[in-house]
Amino acid sequence: MMKKVIIVGGGFAGLNAAKVLGNQKGFxxxxxxxxxxxxxxxxxxxxxxxxxxxxxxxxxxxxxLGKYRNVRVLQGMVQSVKPDQRKVVxxxxxxxxxYLVLAGGxxxxxxxxxxxxxxxxxxKTIEQATEIRRRVLMAFEKAEREDDPADQKKHxxxxxxxxxxxxxxxxxxxxxxxxxxxxxxxxxxxxxxxxVILIEAGPRILPSFSKESASKxxxxxxxxxxxxxxxxxVTGVNHDGVEVGEERVRAAxxxxxxxxxxxxxxxDLNEPKDQSGRVQVEPDLSVKSxxxxxxxxxxxxxxxxxxxxxxxxxxxxxLQQGRYVAKMLIRKEKGRPVEPxxxxxxxxxxxxxxxxxxxxxxxxxxxxxxxxxxxLLVHIYYLTGFKNRLFxxxxxxxxxxxFDRGARLIVGKDWQFYAxxxxxxxxxxxxxxxxx
Amino acid sequence: MMKKVIIVGGGFAGLNAAKVLGNQKGFxxxxxxxxxxxxxxxxxxxxxxxxxxxxxxxxxxxxxLGKYRNVRVLQGMVQSVKPDQRKVVxxxxxxxxxYLVLAGGxxxxxxxxxxxxxxxxxxKTIEQATEIRRRVLMAFEKAEREDDPADQKKHxxxxxxxxxxxxxxxxxxxxxxxxxxxxxxxxxxxxxxxxVILIEAGPRILPSFSKESASKxxxxxxxxxxxxxxxxxVTGVNHDGVEVGEERVRAAxxxxxxxxxxxxxxxDLNEPKDQSGRVQVEPDLSVKSxxxxxxxxxxxxxxxxxxxxxxxxxxxxxLQQGRYVAKMLIRKEKGRPVEPxxxxxxxxxxxxxxxxxxxxxxxxxxxxxxxxxxxLLVHIYYLTGFKNRLFxxxxxxxxxxxFDRGARLIVGKDWQFYAxxxxxxxxxxxxxxxxx
Numbered sequence: 001m002m003k004k005v006i007i008v009g010g011g012f013a014g015l016n017a018a019k020v021l022g023n024q025k026g027f028x029x030x031x032x033x034x035x036x037x038x039x040x041x042x043x044x045x046x047x048x049x050x051x052x053x054x055x056x057x058x059x060x061x062x063x064x065l066g067k068y069r070n071v072r073v074l075q076g077m078v079q080s081v082k083p084d085q086r087k088v089v090x091x092x093x094x095x096x097x098x099y100l101v102l103a104g105g106x107x108x109x110x111x112x113x114x115x116x117x118x119x120x121x122x123x124k125t126i127e128q129a130t131e132i133r134r135r136v137l138m139a140f141e142k143a144e145r146e147d148d149p150a151d152q153k154k155h156x157x158x159x160x161x162x163x164x165x166x167x168x169x170x171x172x173x174x175x176x177x178x179x180x181x182x183x184x185x186x187x188x189x190x191x192x193x194x195x196v197i198l199i200e201a202g203p204r205i206l207p208s209f210s211k212e213s214a215s216k217x218x219x220x221x222x223x224x225x226x227x228x229x230x231x232x233x234v235t236g237v238n239h240d241g242v243e244v245g246e247e248r249v250r251a252a253x254x255x256x257x258x259x260x261x262x263x264x265x266x267x268d269l270n271e272p273k274d275q276s277g278r279v280q281v282e283p284d285l286s287v288k289s290x291x292x293x294x295x296x297x298x299x300x301x302x303x304x305x306x307x308x309x310x311x312x313x314x315x316x317x318x319l320q321q322g323r324y325v326a327k328m329l330i331r332k333e334k335g336r337p338v339e340p341x342x343x344x345x346x347x348x349x350x351x352x353x354x355x356x357x358x359x360x361x362x363x364x365x366x367x368x369x370x371x372x373x374x375x376l377l378v379h380i381y382y383l384t385g386f387k388n389r390l391f392x393x394x395x396x397x398x399x400x401x402x403f404d405r406g407a408r409l410i411v412g413k414d415w416q417f418y419a420x421x422x423x424x425x426x427x428x429x430x431x432x433x434x435x436x
Numbered sequence: 437m438m439k440k441v442i443i444v445g446g447g448f449a450g451l452n453a454a455k456v457l458g459n460q461k462g463f464x465x466x467x468x469x470x471x472x473x474x475x476x477x478x479x480x481x482x483x484x485x486x487x488x489x490x491x492x493x494x495x496x497x498x499x500x501l502g503k504y505r506n507v508r509v510l511q512g513m514v515q516s517v518k519p520d521q522r523k524v525v526x527x528x529x530x531x532x533x534x535y536l537v538l539a540g541g542x543x544x545x546x547x548x549x550x551x552x553x554x555x556x557x558x559x560k561t562i563e564q565a566t567e568i569r570r571r572v573l574m575a576f577e578k579a580e581r582e583d584d585p586a587d588q589k590k591h592x593x594x595x596x597x598x599x600x601x602x603x604x605x606x607x608x609x610x611x612x613x614x615x616x617x618x619x620x621x622x623x624x625x626x627x628x629x630x631x632v633i634l635i636e637a638g639p640r641i642l643p644s645f646s647k648e649s650a651s652k653x654x655x656x657x658x659x660x661x662x663x664x665x666x667x668x669x670v671t672g673v674n675h676d677g678v679e680v681g682e683e684r685v686r687a688a689x690x691x692x693x694x695x696x697x698x699x700x701x702x703x704d705l706n707e708p709k710d711q712s713g714r715v716q717v718e719p720d721l722s723v724k725s726x727x728x729x730x731x732x733x734x735x736x737x738x739x740x741x742x743x744x745x746x747x748x749x750x751x752x753x754x755l756q757q758g759r760y761v762a763k764m765l766i767r768k769e770k771g772r773p774v775e776p777x778x779x780x781x782x783x784x785x786x787x788x789x790x791x792x793x794x795x796x797x798x799x800x801x802x803x804x805x806x807x808x809x810x811x812l813l814v815h816i817y818y819l820t821g822f823k824n825r826l827f828x829x830x831x832x833x834x835x836x837x838x839f840d841r842g843a844r845l846i847v848g849k850d851w852q853f854y855a856x857x858x859x860x861x862x863x864x865x866x867x868x869x870x871x872x
Contacts, residue, residue, distance in 0.1 A: 036573060036844070036846040037845050037846070053489040053490065053491045053843075054843075054847065055845055056489070058845055059844075060621075060844045060845075063618075066620055074577075074580065075577040076581060092582075127847055130847075138472075138511075141510075144509075144510065145512060185496075185499055188508075407491035408472070408473075408491075408495075409472070409473050409490055409562065410471065410511075411490065411563055411566075
């Protein structure tokens with residue numbers, strides 16, 4: 001009997017589960033994703049910072065799985081799961097499964113202030129990355145044509161909320177971009193007057209790293225002109241900037257890197273969840289009430305040992321979990337015994353600007369240029385697909401030699417570029433059609 | 437006395453005018469464009485067809501002109517011109533000039549049916565190119581998950597309206613993409629069943645080429661499975677497809693390559709215009725009633741000799757006109773005599789798929805692989821900036837060897853990718869903010 005496996009999500013977990021099940025006898029696999037592409041999320045901030053083009057870190061899922069004849073890829077939205085009927089509900093109908101692998105990931109959360117999102121976009125998708133790129137580049141453009149010094153200062157102030165790796169990477173990149181890449185291209189403003197503020201609620205940035213690494217990262221950020229505000233809780237975000245308790249910072253650009261919430265599909269599983277909405281799974285990543293459902297990646301809270309913290313939301317964790325589930329299903333179908341999931345720690349890395357980073361592999365801690373080199377090699381190694389690797393290396397080599405940022409395009413709000421302001425154009429009006 | 441020159445538009449004409457005036461004593465130049473980037477428009481269809489990424493054919497104008505200390509670049513909309521006051525009105529205030537160079541280009545026109553635009557986007561901007569890319573790729577995705585054969589057929593039918601070079605290039609690329617690039621990645625549909633119809637109102641495609649070239653192009657298109665309908669007037673476009681007189685073609689994707697209209701700024705010039713709204717200029721590209729205003733590129737109708745057709749809307753025409761105006765202003769200020777503009781014909785080229793083209797240089801006509809090679813060399817040579825050239829060559833070499841299309845990303849309608857359908861996301865909601 002063929003077993004029908006549905007995989008929800010083509011991120012690191014879902015994609016790797018599908019690859020392991022690819023061309024395995026006895027399995028008929030359907031991978032459903034709302035996007036047509038797998039995204040190399042660790043480099044997404046490079047798209048937001050105009051260092052890479054979207055196509056350099058994303059590839060069609062269909063292409064990556066094309067050679068597996070038993071794998072079908074469907075682009076569509078999974079709206080809900082009906083565990084008792086073993087069905088998923090999509091926007092193109094219901095689909096049956098024997099095994100379900102949920103790898104739908106997470107998205108940003110604003111701690112009950114969803115009205116902040118519009119002023120402070122997060123960084124999870126290509127669209128968000130190009131939107132952030134647009135806002136950052138437009139801020140310099142607006143400052144250049146602004147005569148009022150106070151408004152100019154507002155345009156040149158960038159606030160990043162959240163001191164994890166993404167926040168650190170964004171802050172470092174903006175600091176560096178303003179100091180080197182575009183410094184000599186403006187006539188009226190001095191881009192070096194750019195103010196970049198990284199705000200973290202906890203006592204230090206990079207809480208998942210050691211104290212030593214965090215303080216090295218702080219010093220490196222400060223060298224790039226970034227102000228690091230720790231123990232500072234953002235209490236308000238609006239079109240004019242942010243509030244930090246009594247203090248107000250006027251800033252045209254606010255970026256959000258402060259918290260995630262697991263996929264809404266977890267709402268259909270009657271299981272305990274942690275505060276980020278992640279499902280607490282069994283040692284084999286299955287769900288207690290439904291052993292045919294597995295949850296991987298950012299959607300799951302996997303606690304390695306009683307009393308330990310759950311595994312972090314990193315690409316290697318998701319990748320290993322996806323592979324594990326697929327291998328385990330194969331063993332199960334062959335009647336072989338199954339081991340619980342265990343994570344092989346691949347360490348963690350955060351990069352600060354063009355040539356500095358902090359890295360920790362178990363007890364080994366490195367920082368500065370060699371950590372950056374390690375970061376570079378690890379990312380190139382994991383970047384899926386030879387072609388992307390080659391292109392990214394060339395792009396980086398170029399950027400390194402020339403301080404160039406190759407993808408400094410402001411795109412995305414089509415109507416705004418037309419001189420007849422009242423007239424909406426294709427990109428806008430087509431929303432209505434698609435919504436019909 | 438410093439002369440203030442305002443250049444409207446950073447396309448081939450405006451950019452090259454600014455370069456020639458760059459670092460010239462006595463001139464203070466301001467270039468205003470609603471975009472931050474110069475676009476290599478001859479390759480825009482490659483972005484629409486997922487062959488190139490936007491950043492590979494676009495570079496920030498600010499960067500390209502950064503070394504000229506007397507040139508200032510401002511991103512903003514020029515709303516109108518006041519010739520009698522020697523001012524342009526922008527969305528960030530009014531600006532004075534001594535000389536005005538209008539190089540605002542053209543956009544698509546739907547011959548009085550602007551309601552067709554939403555169903556049949558044109559190809560002038562990066563946003564339109566990624567929108568076309570999204571529609572074409574989504575059509576295959578929808579066909580794959582569709583069970584009804586009639587609807588599947590609709591999704592796999594592509595109509596291109598307009599048989600000029602852009603229409604030919606789009607039709608050839610879709611034909612080829614369906615036959616080679618993505619052929620083996622689908623399970624339910626056979627992408628080879630794709631129907632591509634190129635509709636031209638005139639008696640033949642490529643009317644600006646010779647009859648021989650046009651019929652060679654037709655045969656090459658037919659080899660790629662494209663149906664070429666000539667003498668066929670589109671009389672209706674809606675969400676279901678197109679009407680050609682009594683006939684109806686059901687098609688999910690309709691692309692428009694059929695007609696252009698010059699910049700609305702021409703409305704502020706009290707001069708005769710041709711049917712595309714282009715201003716008829718003097719032999720030195722100035723405007724009769726205002727000799728300090730010059731019009732270049734797609735915004736101008738330049739008639740080489742009494743009774744001849746106006747010069748076509750090609751990149752070399754715009755480029756030569758921009759350079760001419762700048763050189764002429766320099767001569768004029770030095771009190772030297774001024775020659776009228778004359779166009780050095782660089783020929784014309786249209787490519788059909790991966791390795792065929794038609795090319796005409798004066799009386800020389802070539803077609804097939806060598807025309808394609810000529811097309812490739814010419815485009816690489818003119819592609820502005822060394823880095824872009826290098827990247828595009830690598831990308832092309834790769835695509836040629838592997839049939840790969842590196843940029844097959846569906847992006848741009850963010851909300852549609854979220855599983856909670858009612859919830860608008862950043863990309864949408866931020867429209868409202870920017871509009872504030």
